[in-house]
Amino acid sequence: MSYKSILTVLTRAADAQLAVGSAARLAQTLDAHLDVLVLGVDRTQVGYAYIGSGAVMMQIALDRAEAEARETEAAVKAELAKRPPGLRASVEAAVTQLGALSDIVAQRARFADLVVLARPYGEGKGAESEAVIEAAMFEGKAPVLVLPEAGLGEAVLPKRVVVAWNQSAEAMTATRMALPMLKLAETVDITVVDPPQHGAERSDPGGMLCQMLVRHGVHAEVSVLARSLPRVSDVLARHVMDQNADMMVMGAYGHSRFREAILGGATRNMLEKAEIPVLMAR
Numbered sequence: 457m458s459y460k461s462i463l464t465v466l467t468r469a470a471d472a473q474l475a476v477g478s479a480a481r482l483a484q485t486l487d488a489h490l491d492v493l494v495l496g497v498d499r500t501q502v503g504y505a506y507i508g509s510g511a512v513m514m515q516i517a518l519d520r521a522e523a524e525a526r527e528t529e530a531a532v533k534a535e536l537a538k539r540p541p542g543l544r545a546s547v548e549a550a551v552t553q554l555g556a557l558s559d560i561v562a563q564r565a566r567f568a569d570l571v572v573l574a575r576p577y578g579e580g581k582g583a584e585s586e587a588v589i590e591a592a593m594f595e596g597k598a599p600v601l602v603l604p605e606a607g608l609g610e611a612v613l614p615k616r617v618v619v620a621w622n623q624s625a626e627a628m629t630a631t632r633m634a635l636p637m638l639k640l641a642e643t644v645d646i647t648v649v650d651p652p653q654h655g656a657e658r659s660d661p662g663g664m665l666c667q668m669l670v671r672h673g674v675h676a677e678v679s680v681l682a683r684s685l686p687r688v689s690d691v692l693a694r695h696v697m698d699q700n701a702d703m704m705v706m707g708a709y710g711h712s713r714f715r716e717a718i719l720g721g722a723t724r725n726m727l728e729k730a731e732i733p734v735l736m737a738r
Contacts, residue, residue, distance in 0.1 A: 458636050459569040460486075462488045462570050466492065467588065471574045472531035473535055475603065477538075478603055481612050484542065489545070490546075492545065493561070495560065498517045500517040558591035561591035565591065565595075566596050572600075576588070577727065577728050594710060599630065599633035614640075616700060617644045618701045618703075618705070619631055621647060622649070627707040629737045630707045630738075638672075644669060646669075647662075648680045662680070689729065690725075705735045707738065708738040
């Protein structure tokens with residue numbers, strides 16, 4: 457398996473340099489095709505309105521979404537124009553209501569080998585930023601590389617990777633989908649935090665995963681850590697710093713009674729504090 461179709465999704469022009477610049481560098485390094493989806497989002501939720509005013513409100517919101525889409529599309533094309541010759545890329549722009557955004561993103565993500573997105577939290581980020589990442593992972597079933605503010609490192613591809621392993625199906629899916637990256641890394645650290653004493657891997661935590669990765673040519677080792685901080689995400693974040701890692705791989709966890717899933721607390725905590733790219737899958 458290799459990444460040959462890379463997708464990035466933008467809902468605001470401010471993310472063009474980070475998301476498009478990073479995704480384009482990755483696409484050129486991996487000889488992949490880059491698809492950029494630009495969405496102008498109508499964020500209005502009309503509950504009630506006086507007679508005649510609802511249509512006016514909807515038209516104003518639609519005009520604003522179209523203007524934002526044009527502005528973002530222009531920023532994307534300007535960023536792509538900076539790339540060296542040879543990049544294969546396409547740009548698609550559309551306008552959608554917030555409620556329909558997930559369907560559009562999921563449809564595109566299903567046909568991508570990897571989705572590259574800016575971190576959904578921070579100044580200026582709205583509900584649509586988190587909705588995009590949720591749709592790509594939970595409904596599109598695609599691996600998502602979430603970028604910190606610094607973007608990708610100078611080497612583009614990671615050299616030192618930490619894999620967060622807890623024996624779950626989500627962690628296994630993320631690891632399998634990260635294999636193209638793991639095989640190119642210099643070292644891969646399988647990190648197990650406070651493994652259960654009576655689990656399936658009680659005698660050798662992470663051992664079977666390490667064996668699988670080594671058979672794929674991955675330079676893998678295992679670190680078993682105590683839960684010395686209140687949250688597992690805190691332990692992982694500190695270990696990433698200790699290892700001087702430049703990418704983390706972890707399963708995406710979520711919960712919802714009304715939609716397929718929303719990001720759970722552990723996933724949100726990791727994304728909020730991560731200073732390196734995080735590859736997640738469900």
